[in-house]
Amino acid sequence: MFAFLNKKDPVETTELKLDPKRIPAHVAIIMDGNGRWAKARHLPRVAGHKEGMNTVKKVTIAASNLGVKVLTLYAFSTENWKRPTDEVNYLMQLPVNFFETFVPDLIKNNVRVSVMGYTDKLPASTQKAVKDAIADTKDCDGMVLNFALNYGSRAEMVTGIQKIARQVAAGELAVDEIDDQTVDEALMTAPLAPYHDPDLLIRTSGEERLSNFLLWQIAYSELEFTDVKWPDFTATTLQACIAAFQSRDRRFGGLSAKK
Template sequence: MFGDKQTTALDPARIPAHVAIIMDGNGRWAKKRFLPRIAGHKQGMENVKVITKAASRLGIKVLTLYAFSTENWKRPDSEVNYLMSLPVDFFNVFMPELIEENVRVQVMGELDALPAKTRQAAAQAEADSAANTGMILNFALNYGGRDELIEATRAIATAAAAGTLDPAAIDADTIAAHLMTRRLGDRADPDLLIRTSGEERLSNFLLWQLAYSELVFTPAYWPDFSPAALESAIAEYQSRDRRFGGIDSNR
C-alpha cells in the first residue's frame, strides 16, 4: 500500500532510469488542515528535497517533476506569484544539499515567460550544479506538452521549408531531437510516471515521451508522498511486463 512505512524489497537491477512525477494535491492537503493553499505549496516544495534525495539514493538517473504547467497561470494572481517565488526560495536554500548529493539541476519549459527572478534562479541552479555527475533533477516549469509539440513542429517545418531537412526523412528521432527533453539523451522518455492525489490523467504532461511509460497513481497528496511511497511505486513498476507494443513469448 502506498505510504506504508515498511521498506519495500526492490530489485536494484530494475530501478527505472527515469521517473517523472505529477506533484498533485498541495491545495487539497492544505484545505484538509484548514490552511491556505500556499501552505500546501510550501510543504510540497519541502517534499521535493526529501523525494529527490530518496530517488538519488535508489539509483534513479533522472527525476522529472511537473512543477508548474502552462495552464497554472489561470490560478489567482496571489497563488501564481507565490508559486513563482518557490523556485527562488528552493534553489537558494537547498542547492548546497543538492550539490552535496551530486544532483544536477535542469529546468525545461517556456522559461522566457517566467518572472526574471524565477528565470535567473533556475539558470543559476543549472550553472552551480553543472559539474555534478549524479542524478538529474529535471524541473518542468511553465511547461505544456501540447505547446512543446507545437514548437517542435514549427521548428521542423521551418527546416523543411528552408531545404535543410528532407520531409521524407522526418521520423521519431527527428521529433525527439526537437523536444525540451532532448538534453536527457537516451533517458528522455520516463520509464515510470507517478501522479499523486488520486487523479488519473496526464494533464498535458510529456505527451510524446510517455507513450510507453508505466503509469502509477497514488491517493497520497504530494506533501504526504514519502520515500516509502516512492519505493512502493517502483515495486509496482517492477511487477509489470513492459512489452513496448510487442508480445510476451511466454504467453
C-alpha cells in the first residue's frame, strides 16, 4: 500500500548477487525516516521510532549473517536534544527496551555491543542499559554492533584534538609526530581498529547529507543513499546496498587496475 513512499529502492535497481569475499567489513548507517514513516500512516512519531527499533534487530542479524565485522548505527546525535522533550524522553527509553529484549539474541548470534558518544550525558537508566549490554556481550567475538549514542563528529574531533594537545603539552608526543594514526587513536572509533573506518555508509529516507556523522572516518567510504525509510529497511535492502557497493571501483585516490 505504501510502496510509492519508497522510490529509489536499491532492491528494485540492483541485482542481488553478492561476492562473499567482498562484503564490507564496516557498514555504518544513518537511520532516518522514522517520523515520516509514522506520519504517512497517521501515527505519532514515536510509533516510527518503535518500529525502527524492530528494524535494528532484523538488520543486525542480517549483517552478522553476511559476515560484516562492524555495524555502526547512528542512534542519537548531539543535536537531537533539540527535539521535543516527549520525543527525546522516548528515544532515551528505547535503548533500555532494546537491550532488555534483544541481548539474548545478540549473545546467541555472537554479537558484541559497543557504544560511542558522550554517554555520561545520558539519563541514568539509559547509561545502565548500555553498560549492562556491553558487559553481557563482552565475550562475544563475532560482529560488533556499535551504537553512536549522543554522538557528534565535530565534538568527537574537538575531544580528540584536546587529547592530542594534552599529550604534546605533557611531552609525550612531538608536534611533528602527529599523523593519521595519531588522530585515529584519539577518536571514539579507535576500539574498532582495524575496522575503525566504514567501507560503506548508508543513509535512509532520501536525505543526502552526513549530519555530523563520522566525518574523519568516511574519507574513502562508499556512500549509498536510499529513499527507503528506516522502518521499511530490510535484510534484502541491506543486501542490495552491499551489492551496489560491490559494483563500485574503489581507488582510494589512486588509479584502477582496470585503467
